Amino acid sequence: GQNIDQPTEMTATEGAIVQINCTYQTSGFNGLFWYQQHAGEAPTFLSYNVLDGLEEKGRFSSFLSRSKGYSYLLLKELQMKDSASYLCASLMDSNYQLIWGAGTKLIIKP
């Protein structure tokens, strides 16, 4: 099957750093997306990685290792508004579909 795995829930402290991991099936892989979804709202795009390495975008960075089938989203200087679910999704080259993980609920504590 085409599985994407990410932790169900994580807790972190305001001002700290948190890393959310995602593993995916490497066969047919063509890119990895991260989306943020606040409760009761639609997902919004955060990042896209297709090559190995780290992509930094302000407080958020995303890393990809194609050979290991592994990605992470790194959030720095956590703010209360970062409390949300973070969705990992892989793009397969056989079609235009994204395969989505179930999401990681991130809880930020003061």
Added chain:
Amino acid sequence: DAGITQSPRYKITETGRQVTLMCHQTWSHSYMFWYRQDLGHGLRLIYYSAAADITDKGEVPDGYVVSRSKTENFPLTLESATRSQTSVYFCASSSSGQGGYEQYFGPGTRLTVT
């Protein structure tokens, strides 16, 4: 207003009834998608469309029908609603289906089937 909109935002219907969820986008994006989101599952693709009059099944198409006569509209019809179709439905659009083109999501429709 520009963007992607869905209607209705909330719907309660009875088992066996036909229900149509509407999706409209103003960007002239070629690709449009319908997802359902349930607790414990990732977003699951129901149907997608690469252009007007071109649609294809996703992961969970059974019980659903789509059409796309115009680029901007992509309605989703539940032919005979069942309780298992109680979910939050998201429509999304993208300028391309390939590469790193992000999908833009509508606000969602929360559907309850009683």
